[in-house]
Amino acid sequence: MSTSTTKVTIDPLDIIGIDDLLTPEEKAVRSSVRQFASERIQPYVADWFERGVIDEPRVLAKELGSLGVLGMHLEGYGCAGMSATDYGLACLELEAVDSGIRSLVSVQGSLAMFAIWKWASEDVKQQWLPRMAAGEAIGCFGLTEPDHGSDPGSMRTRARRDGGDWIIDGRKMWITNGSIADVAVVWAQTDEGVRGFAVPTDTPGFSAPEIKHKMSLRASVTSELVLDGVRIPDAYAFPEVRGLKGPLSCLNEARYGIIWGALGAARSSLETALQYTKDREQFGKPLAGFQLTQQKLAEMNLEYTKGLLLALHLGRRKDAGTLQPAQVSVGKLNNVRASLEICRTARTMLGANGISLEFPIIRHMNNLESVLTYEGTVEMHTLVVGQTMTGLPAYR
Structure with a gap:
């Protein structure tokens, strides 16, 4: 009778073997995002952080779209339709290079795209989601205000009906992607309760001054949103959802x-x-x-x-x-x-x-x-x- 022993090599960052709980497909997603982050972001991100600027963020967004991580957990409209665990692993790998890059992806997919995917009309979904999934259009999410963060129900941004249109007035603060966005999801008080709107950022009266002097998330675009009599058609309002x-x-x-x-x-x-x-x-x-x-x-x-x-x-x-x-x-x-x-x-x-x-x-x-x-x-x-x-x- 003979016995043999096999030496097991333990990963010092995974001593208990959590990797064994992941499927081969999940590991492949993680590997792809890790490689992209290592090659495309890691060499440059410290410089971006120090200068407070992401070089060519729209180019980076398209590359992230090609990778398939923008709205990756959503179904249809050019989205990858992957699992929540896949999305989580992608977030981990992106933030391993910098939180600002993960924020870009999170705001695009989990806030702006999800809001449109979940609540917008079919026409608005078709207008924006395929381009956003490809990184050809960038979105932002306007909820937080200068005086209202944890208490969004007290927001002062207001939308009022004017014929077949809505007119929106107000300000939003600390908005990731704001000054590079093509569409802003804006939440506002109305006579019908809080409602959401998909606002093209080239609409007259809309502006997004970039916020400077940050000592955190410097490799991320952060802006204020200013809406001064922004007029949009009723079709851009989210038709069903009311309240928070x-x-x-x-x-x-x-x-x-x-x-x-x-x-x-x-x-x-x-x-x-x-x-x-x-x-x-x-x-x-x-x-x-x-x-x-x-x-x-x-x-x-x-x-x-x-x-x-x-x-x-x-x-x-x-x-x-x-x-x-x-x-x-x-x-x-x-x-x-x-x-x-x-x-x-x-x-x-x-x-x-x-x-x-x-x-x-x-x-x-x-x-x-x-x-x-x-x-x-x-x-x-x-x-x-x-x-x-x-x-x-x-x-x-």
Whole structure:
């Protein structure tokens, strides 16, 4: 009788073997997006961040469209029709290079495209969605206002009927893709409640001044939307949805992508810290050989692993049609908070080099400060979870 042993190689960033839970098709999607991000974005993104400009964003949008990630989880109209888990893996790989790039894709697909796909008339869908899926048209999503973020029901932007048209007046703030968008999904108060509109950005009275002086999401276009007597035909109004149901349904789509995306920033920072501490020597041996360093690495890996398991579980629920908004809140609240802490810890492990754009960590850390509060602040998601547990709303 003879025995043989096979040595198993364990991935240091996947110690428990989460990859075994993915299908070959899901791994192929991840590989394609990772390769694109590595070749097309990674070499340039630190420079874009430092300068606060994405070079040729419309060209990049077309390339992302060719890759198939714009509205990739939607059916029809030129969209890829892939699973929610596929979309999550794509978000993770995109944010592993930069949150701003994932934001471009999320706002295009999960906010602007989803809103049109879910709520617009068939004519408006046909007008915009095929071009948006191809990256030939860019969309933005106008909900947040200068004085109203977490309380969208108090928005001041207003639309009023004028014959067969609507006239919209108001301002929106912190709008990703705003100044490069071809169509803006705008939510406004009306006599019939909150309604949504697909507004071509070349309509007279519409402008989108770019927001400058950001220290986060610098490799992302962020704008204000100004609507001054913007007149659009009734056909551009979303015909059926009334109230906050419309915009909140879109926000849940975007929040789902963030659950995965934030982990990309965490993985990149963890991977960087691991390699750096193995390479850098102090007191005669690599930093990775010290107990306190290994404690940090182990704790970071645990949080990343738990976040990835949570994201995959919620992805499977979304694919099964059983994902609930409160579950999205749990994922967004946990994974962004854990990812930010991973980035902050990784930053300390590089010492002064941790603040240099020669390494990705400070960029990820700064970006996640925005991700922590957009698409619902920590406080709001905490109260969603609290209400789900107690049955008692505590927002006011």
